[in-house]
Amino acid sequence: MVTQAAAATDMEGWVEHAAEALRRAGHRSSAPRMAVVETLGRHDCVLTAREIADRLRSEGRDVGVATVYRALELLEGLGLLHRLETGEGPTRYEPAHPTGEHHHHLVCERCGRVSPFEDQGVERSLGKLARRLDFRVEGHDVVLRGKCVACVAAGAATRC
Amino acid sequence: MVTQAAAATDMEGWVEHAAEALRRAGHRSSAPRMAVVETLGRHDCVLTAREIADRLRSEGRDVGVATVYRALELLEGLGLLHRLETGEGPTRYEPAHPTGEHHHHLVCERCGRVSPFEDQGVERSLGKLARRLDFRVEGHDVVLRGKCVACVAAGAATRC
DNA sequence: GTTCCTGCAAAATTTTTGCATCAGT
DNA sequence: ACTGATGCAAAAATTTTGCAGGAAC
Numbered sequence: 001m002v003t004q005a006a007a008a009t010d011m012e013g014w015v016e017h018a019a020e021a022l023r024r025a026g027h028r029s030s031a032p033r034m035a036v037v038e039t040l041g042r043h044d045c046v047l048t049a050r051e052i053a054d055r056l057r058s059e060g061r062d063v064g065v066a067t068v069y070r071a072l073e074l075l076e077g078l079g080l081l082h083r084l085e086t087g088e089g090p091t092r093y094e095p096a097h098p099t100g101e102h103h104h105h106l107v108c109e110r111c112g113r114v115s116p117f118e119d120q121g122v123e124r125s126l127g128k129l130a131r132r133l134d135f136r137v138e139g140h141d142v143v144l145r146g147k148c149v150a151c152v153a154a155g156a157a158t159r160c
Numbered sequence: 161m162v163t164q165a166a167a168a169t170d171m172e173g174w175v176e177h178a179a180e181a182l183r184r185a186g187h188r189s190s191a192p193r194m195a196v197v198e199t200l201g202r203h204d205c206v207l208t209a210r211e212i213a214d215r216l217r218s219e220g221r222d223v224g225v226a227t228v229y230r231a232l233e234l235l236e237g238l239g240l241l242h243r244l245e246t247g248e249g250p251t252r253y254e255p256a257h258p259t260g261e262h263h264h265h266l267v268c269e270r271c272g273r274v275s276p277f278e279d280q281g282v283e284r285s286l287g288k289l290a291r292r293l294d295f296r297v298e299g300h301d302v303v304l305r306g307k308c309v310a311c312v313a314a315g316a317a318t319r320c
Numbered sequence: 321g322t323t324c325c326t327g328c329a330a331a332a333t334t335t336t337t338g339c340a341t342c343a344g345t
Numbered sequence: 346a347c348t349g350a351t352g353c354a355a356a357a358a359t360t361t362t363g364c365a366g367g368a369a370c
Contacts, residue, residue, distance in 0.1 A: 028369050030325060049360080064327045069360060085245030090359060106295050117293065125285040130304065133277060135266050138306035144290065146298035188344050190350060209335080224352045229335060250334060 014095045015041035018080045025078055032063040036071040046084050046092035046105070046114055086143065088112050104142035110151035117144075174255045175201035178240045185238055192223040196231040206244050206252035206265075206274055246303065248272050264302035270311035277304070 018037045019029055027033075039052050047055075049068050056063045072093055075081045084092045086107045092114065096102065103116040122142060130137035178197045179189055187193075199212050207215075209228050216223045232253055235241045244252045246267045252274065256262065263276040282302060290297035 028324065030369065032326065050358095062327090065359095066328080066361080067326055070325085083247050085247055087243050087245055087251070091247065106293070106297075108295075109298070115295075117289075119285070119289045121285040122282070122289055125279070125281040126302070126304070129277075129279045129282055133266070133304070134309055135268075135275075135304065136307045136309075136312050137266075137304045138269070140305065141301075141303045142286070143301045144286075144293070144295065144297045145300065147296045149294055149296075152296050186349095188349065190344065192351065210333095222352095225334095226336075226353080227351055230350080233336095 014080075014097060017098050018075065018095075021078050021080055022074075027074065031061075032067050033071050033074075035061050035063055036068055037075070040075075040081070040093065040095050044095065045116065046094045048090045048092050050090065052093075082139075082141075084114070084141065084143075086112070086114060087145075104144070106144045106146070106148070108148040108151055109145055110147050110154075113148055115148070174240075174257060177258050178235065178255075181238050181240055182234075187234065191221075192227045193231045193234075195221045195223055196228055197235070200235075200241070200253065200255055204255065205276070206254045208250045208252050210250065242299075242301075244274070244301065244303075246272070246274060247305075264304070266304045266306070266308070268308040268311055269305055270307050270314075273308055275308070 015037055018041070019034065022029055022033070022037075035056055036052055039055050040047060049065065049072060052072075053063060053065050053068045056068075072081065076083055076093070080096055081093045082096045082102065084094065084105060086092065086105070088107070088109075089112065103118045104122070106115045106117055107113075126140050126142075130140075175197055178201070179194065182189055182193070182197075195216050196212055199215050200207060209225065209232060212232075213223060213225050213228045216228075232241065236243055236253070240256055241253045242256045242262065244254065244265060246252065246265070248267070248269075249272065263278045264282070266275045266277055267273075286300050286302075290300075
């Protein structure tokens with residue numbers, strides 16, 4: 001079954017989970033760091049480092065770009081974030097839920113929009129595959145490239 | 161020379177295929193451009209733009225970095241290349257075979273090594289999924305992240 | 321009071337672009 | 346010849362790093 005992005009996976013919960021994981025790993029819950037965590041938690045979709053910094057600035061909570069990058073690096077190292085490279089633009093990040101629940105992405109090659117999808121069939125196939133490989137699989141990313149409906153409709157004439 | 165059938169699957173064949181596709185699309189087979197194509201064709205595995213430029217320089221065939229990037233962009237646009245972003249380091253490229261045959265990648269998060277794999281089960285699942293999505297799927301990438309056997313062994317010894 | 325973290329700015333990387341010149345068709 | 350492609354070098358875009366000062370524990 002194809003579900004439209006498990007939107008309601010409690011993001012509030014993820015923020016708390018992240019704070020707890022940071023604490024347990026001996027890291028401080030500083031204001032700038034938590035600002036990054038909260039920004040990620042408020043948007044279940046992918047965000048770039050710049051987007052996070054910009055959103056924080058527009059909220060009046062200025063956080064240096066370097067701090068954003070350092071926070072992202074730390075969070076990813078703790079398995080709290082998933083990193084997504086679309087081949088267009090900078091790296092994007094999104095919360096990784098402790099349940100292991102996750103989604104993958106559709107990337108429109110025309111307008112660059114990224115949208116999530118889930119599919120149990122693909123997950124099952126990847127699970128079976130992982131057991132057969134001579135490699136310790138710890139995660140996977142699936143990116144479907146193509147054109148979103150809006151861009152298909154727009155055709156090659158206009159931009160999305 | 162290889163036969164037509166074999167040409168579709170080998171790298172020699174891919175170089176010819178690429179040259180033909182360029183010509184048919186109205187592009188010139190200039191020496192620098194073909195040098196990039198040949199370098200990609202000689203290495204079935206992924207290469208970065210810098211690696212291509214470096215290999216060419218060490219062969220005495222100097223090609224400017226800009227030309228390498230422009231060639232890669234053109235080839236990717238013609239569907240002759242697959243682009244791979246591992247999350248570590250620059251974008252990598254590899255030949256896309258006209259048969260549609262393709263593989264995916266295992267990326268070791270410890271040593272950064274990238275190795276290919278194929279799996280029909282995953283391909284089938286993705287095919288079925290593509291038919292159900294409200295999106296025109298034109299391609300897909302699957303990346304399995306984890307640790308290669310060498311790094312698992314090293315990690316066991318040194319507490320990775 | 322330590323020690324880790326932040327912000328700034330500079331540097332390192334990767335990729336793109338402008339433009340005069342050159343080469344493929 | 347015509348037109349696209351190249352090379353250089355400068356710029357843009359993204360990410361990393363050094364270091365002095367500041368905040369969390």
